[in-house]
Amino acid sequence: MTHHQIIIVGGGNAGISVAAQLFRKNPKLDIAIIDPADKHYYQPAWTLVGGGAFDIAKTERTEASVMPKKAKWIKEAAESFNPEQNQVTTSGGTYSYDYMVVCPGIQLNWGAIKGLPETLGKNNVCSNYSFKTAPYTFEVLKNFKGGKAIFHNPHTPVKCGGAPHKIMYLAADYFRKHGVLDKADIHYWSGAGRLFAVDKYEKTLLEVCRKADIKLHMMERLDEIDGANKKLKFTGIGEGNKDKETWVDFDMVHITPPQSAPDFIQKSPLANAAGWIDTNINTLQHNKYANIFSLGDSAGLPISKTGAAIRKQAPVVVGNLLSLMENQPFEGEYTGYTSCPLVTGYGKLVLAEFDYQNNPMETFPFDQSKERWSMYQLKKQVLPRMYWSQILTGKA
Numbered sequence: 001m002t003h004h005q006i007i008i009v010g011g012g013n014a015g016i017s018v019a020a021q022l023f024r025k026n027p028k029l030d031i032a033i034i035d036p037a038d039k040h041y042y043q044p045a046w047t048l049v050g051g052g053a054f055d056i057a058k059t060e061r062t063e064a065s066v067m068p069k070k071a072k073w074i075k076e077a078a079e080s081f082n083p084e085q086n087q088v089t090t091s092g093g094t095y096s097y098d099y100m101v102v103c104p105g106i107q108l109n110w111g112a113i114k115g116l117p118e119t120l121g122k123n124n125v126c127s128n129y130s131f132k133t134a135p136y137t138f139e140v141l142k143n144f145k146g147g148k149a150i151f152h153n154p155h156t157p158v159k160c161g162g163a164p165h166k167i168m169y170l171a172a173d174y175f176r177k178h179g180v181l182d183k184a185d186i187h188y189w190s191g192a193g194r195l196f197a198v199d200k201y202e203k204t205l206l207e208v209c210r211k212a213d214i215k216l217h218m219m220e221r222l223d224e225i226d227g228a229n230k231k232l233k234f235t236g237i238g239e240g241n242k243d244k245e246t247w248v249d250f251d252m253v254h255i256t257p258p259q260s261a262p263d264f265i266q267k268s269p270l271a272n273a274a275g276w277i278d279t280n281i282n283t284l285q286h287n288k289y290a291n292i293f294s295l296g297d298s299a300g301l302p303i304s305k306t307g308a309a310i311r312k313q314a315p316v317v318v319g320n321l322l323s324l325m326e327n328q329p330f331e332g333e334y335t336g337y338t339s340c341p342l343v344t345g346y347g348k349l350v351l352a353e354f355d356y357q358n359n360p361m362e363t364f365p366f367d368q369s370k371e372r373w374s375m376y377q378l379k380k381q382v383l384p385r386m387y388w389s390q391i392l393t394g395k396a
């Protein structure tokens with residue numbers, strides 16, 4: 001059995017950031033990264049891809065090109081954990097470790113909506129939630145000449161809580177610019193109770209909805225789609241609409257798939273009752289196994305799952321892991337910072353930043369709940385470059 005000092009499970013945004021920062025602190029560390037992927041994606045730009053404002057090719061690089069040179073890449077999928085023995089088993093073998101960081105991302109459950117896998121990518125059924133399907137969203141927007149446009153948000157946690165509705169604001173702006181907004185009947189069907197969790201930003205978004213006459217339907221779960229006949233079946237999950245079934249027609253629909261912790265995490269001893277990795281919300285150490293840490297979308301943290309959150313989590317994991325290795329007390333504390341760059345139109349963005357208590361934690365010395373051109377440029381021009389050159393290399 002091969003042994004490594006540190007094993008990182010998942011070489012996505014979180015795993016590569018942590019490995020790169022650890023090597024910057026100590027180039028002699030023995031770190032192995034387990035990840036079967038050929039490609040690495042900058043997913044936050046897929047919203048702009050769907051709106052025709054970003055080149056999809058710029059969101060993909062090879063996994064080999066982002067792998068830190070000093071890391072040992074185990075190009076296999078992790079399948080199970082034996083944390084009592086400090087072992088992880090993959091599709092290719094079993095490995096032991098002194099310390100482990102587990103961050104394999106979130107699982108997209110496309111098949112949880114009956115009929116979706118068969119119809120996605122045709123029949124005007126689109127989704128920004130994958131590299132393969134995001135470009136089709138813009139095809140659908142371009143071809144839309146009026147009728148019912150539906151934007152869906154599932155009843156589960158999702159990565160980037162804003163992405164299901166950001167594309168709706170872009171679509172409304174696109175329709176406005178191309179003279180079809182007055183022929184568009186736009187609806188948002190959501191499994192959540194409100195549009196956005198933080199009052200300060202939700203206020204602006206509700207105004208954007210009002211201006212485009214977007215109708216909101218809350219606490220509704222999408223169960224089925226009939227792409228050929230352009231129909232969606234929702235079931236009420238709220239107090240007033242529980243179990244009520246509604247069939248809705250559409251001319252176009254943008255779908256966000258239901259999401260969960262990956263199956264192999266859910267059935268592992270690392271999971272909490274909801275299936276996510278059982279993580280201390282401040283130290284990011286596993287609640288049961290002291291030599292395991294977690295961050296990113298698969299960690300059991302009560303926040304909106306974003307790359308921006310990982311930016312604040314990674315230094316805490318790195319600092320606390322190194323402290324543990326040196327028998328020192330933990331110094332790093334994560335307070336739940338997450339951010340959602342809420343694109344509200346072409347050249348317009350509300351930069352939401354907040355903590356575990358939904359208190360705004362803003363970076364700039366102006367009111368970030370206002371739509372701004374400068375913040376749109378931050379998302380479109382600055383953050384993608386920063387991701388590849390600074391974040392994945394452990395510099396930021």
Ligand SMILES: Cc1cc2nc3c(=O)[nH]c(=O)nc-3n(C[C@H](O)[C@H](O)[C@H](O)COP(=O)(O)OP(=O)(O)OC[C@H]3O[C@@H](n4cnc5c(N)ncnc54)[C@H](O)[C@@H]3O)c2cc1C
Binds near residue numbers: 106
């Ligand atoms: C449409 C969209 C819009 C978004 N917009 C924003 C935004 O504006 N701002 C923002 O900050 N964030 C945004 N995000 C969210 C952001 O992309 C994620 O939060 C971030 O990528 C999570 O990083 P992660 O490392 O946890 O998971 P990922 O980056 O998804 O990486 C997970 C890695 O784990 C690997 N893996 C999976 N299973 C296994 C296994 N069994 N064994 C080993 N490895 C495994 C995968 O191959 C992958 O490399 C958006 C996401 C989407 C889809």
